[in-house]
Amino acid sequence: MEAGQGPAQDRAAGATPKTSLSCRTSSTSRINTECISHHWTIENFSKCQFFQSGTFFSEEFPKDSSLVRLKLRLDLTKDYASICVVPFHGMQGRNCVYTLTLLGEAGRPVQRYFHNGFHTLYRGSTNYLGIELCKAFLYNRENKCIHGDALSILFEVEFLADSTNTPIKRTDIPVSPLLKNLAGLLEDKSFGNVQLTVQQRNLYAHRDVLMLSSPVFGAMFSHPTKESQEQVIHLPDQSFDAMREMLLFIYTGEVPNLDKVAEDLYVAADKYSMSELKTLCGDYLGSNLTVERAADAFVLSNMYSDAELSRSIARFIADHLVAVQRTAGWKNIWGKPDITERLFMLIADIGNTLESAT
Template structure:
């Protein structure tokens, strides 16, 4: 039976190669058959553990593929990546990748049909991914190493991902250091992250002067914030979180032209530097539609579920997703007072200037709910303290109207204009007096002449 299985596998594999060649040449172009799992061992505990797991799987390859003998109709699917068409067996894909396993187990279009579109992987990279799933041998592909690493992470192939962390790290240079660091942060690559941060620390001036740094600051500001934090840490702390729940680092904003003092978050402000989300959780969330991920993100923000937020963001959820009233997840985190969730969202790129149906920004929401810590957090990330909503109210108008003295004081410290007039001509003090918030009236009048 074993010999028959091996013979069958050899025939099937040749058929796959021929079928893929008819649709897209070079099924295993660039694959080095001499690179084995044993050769990829390193002194890194993370990589060694992953390699050992891969070897265990490799030992059962023949037994796994023997199931193809009885697979029957529907055993083969066509993977489509752009113009590339590759034929593969469902059983192999499901056995090697938890993403494909989930896909084929549920009632999805891919499960019922014979065609699977792979939108996030280019054709040549998909060929290498498929080669690995059949052979469990990691090729040496320096020219496409970052793309293969990203694809391996997306489809749950930890050994391949670990092997390509090494390949990407071996190519570090001043020109690609920032891109490499961002790749490591996006795909939770601890070994590659440490290598990139160490390299950048040794060449900080040269790296910061590159176009890559400038581009990253515009396209991925939240990752640049995290990278800057890692670079600033002492060497012994590079791989650990800089803060804890009991004592987080200050959130500051530069002095403005008017000499406005920097805003510092209170000690209880939690951060988003929690452990990376579980890979299995992220993979399950990737199966959800973008709309579903957006709904879950808003719900997690409302609940203050930071770990769930991180997993959804890692799975590709849109940080700018909105509900029926055009509130973002950040609006909800602010409204419910979940500072850790709000910080997680702004670090992930949430727009602090986003407006809902009433043109209220998250800072307007913080003022209305009296969230002093939220005011400090949002202005630290450059929220406009004088933004106007649909009736011309600034956040200070809202704080004054609803009697939120502590939020009003934080807004004044952040530069809110106490003399700003709404569409009816009222300044914040008018609204405070109208609703008999005497302490606020005094705060908004203090050291200023009457009018």
């Protein structure tokens, strides 16, 4: 059916016009935290070189809780003083950030130590939170770290717990009449002065609008090309649905069926140098990956040198590697060493980045 027949028939039948709405949604994600603050005082400090605090825990949990229970250890037997935070009982791996403060007289902060980034604590792990203290600083009387043969330490740790999301809020916004009118221009071929032939079907648009929207169309119509003279563009390598969505984006800034044509539209946007549309499609592809399509999506991103999309897909594949390796898409890329090498380099880089962050 030629474009324009459906709407014309509706108007002829006297159909009641419907109010068009666009939908805007919003939500909020919140990372919940569990905080513990422990004040440790070591009396008769000069009498020993190894100390261990009692077990402490969050007030949010009872004493028999196995979730968050810790001890502090202070070791002065080496050339430096070290304080370790030891997970106790059933911690299953908790990400945390922490601060340790040496307190002087009257609880006055003397020196504060921060841990940059996140650290993960596991029960029974030797990968403790460790802080090295300069012995010379600790014993220097001018710094007043030790008072009355006692050392006071304030330890504060914040564990990252689960996250919560507020329900998605939907707001229906009436579509601008101008946008509806512009979209209507695509429905009636009598208004168009350029014909786009795709898969033996025709779409109609306006030369000036296409030229302003795409430098490729601009160059095509600015020179005495066949397309410029005949006002007909044949697109044998494009999808009709994708080209229709591209025209809707050009005229209205919207892509109502992005979920159905994202990959084809991504390719079309690249071909016609429409960077905003390509970014829109790339963001959608990167946010809606599946195990079955991940390998093919990586090939696509690599083909069009989309570093940001490639990295998003590599992260997804790293998280679901075993499942992805069972797919047909994975078998297809396994015979392409340049692509697999690129993929595993990205996965390794992502792993190194995450490791350095902790």
